[in-house]
Amino acid sequence: MRISVNNLDREPQGVAVVDETSQPPRARLRPADREVDLNWANAVDEQGRLRRCVVCGCREIFRRRDFPQRFGLMLVIAAAITSVILLARGQALWSMCVLLAAVVIDRIVYVFTKECLVCYRCRSEFRDVAIDASHEQWDLAIGEKYRPVRQRAVEDANQTHHPEAMP
Ligand SMILES: [Zn+2]
Structure with a gap:
């Protein structure tokens, strides 16, 4: 599988290609040429499908059409x-x-266009993986839960200053 790795601020760190059957604890990032830790605990189910983000450990991922x-x-x-x-x-x-x-x-x-899996929290993307109907599409309620704290603070501050903008 090919992972477009993001950090917790959702900033791209590079791409890692790993064999999910051997579950390597570390992977080399390209083009950055440094390593990233991967957490495989309960990440893949019996059918070999990805169930959680191996980069940040988030339990919730969604599938998305990889449209250019x-x-x-x-x-x-x-x-x-x-x-x-x-x-x-x-x-x-x-x-x-x-x-x-x-x-x-x-x-x-x-x-x-193929589909890919995306982590709700760090937005790392997983390609060349088994994806089926058991992988849910984007859900606004879950997405809201993982909205970055910094962004939430800015938006909440804006709403406080402009109460008329509230629905
Ligand atoms: Zn993640």
């Missing part, structure tokens, strides 16, 4: 600009076709 977000954004921007130009030239039909094509390309890429 930058590509998605570029696609939307390119399609929007092209369709506006076509519309301005009076080619409404082609303008619609461009938007439709962008949606179709977006869906095709989405369907063919």
Whole structure:
């Protein structure tokens, strides 16, 4: 499995490739060229599925479609600009076709993108692992539980200063 390792501040530390069947206690990070400790206690179930984060030990992980977000954004921007130009030239039909094509390309890429597992707490990502329906998708209530303390403090302070912003 390939781990994109984050620290507890969710800052990327590098990528480690490990064999989950041999469960090495340490792994080398690339490109940083230093080692990271891995905690395998109850991390993998009998079916070889990852059940907790081996980087920070968090018991809760979620599965996420590994969609290339930058590509998605570029696609939307390119399609929007092209369709506006076509519309301005009076080619409404082609303008619609461009938007439709962008949606179709977006869906095709989405369907063919693999899924990965992500730790709620440190946001380390796990690829090339067995993922099935027993792995839950992102859950807002659990995500809220692991919101970084620093970020929570800033947001709470903002809400105190702007009580009208409260729902
Ligand atoms: Zn973690």
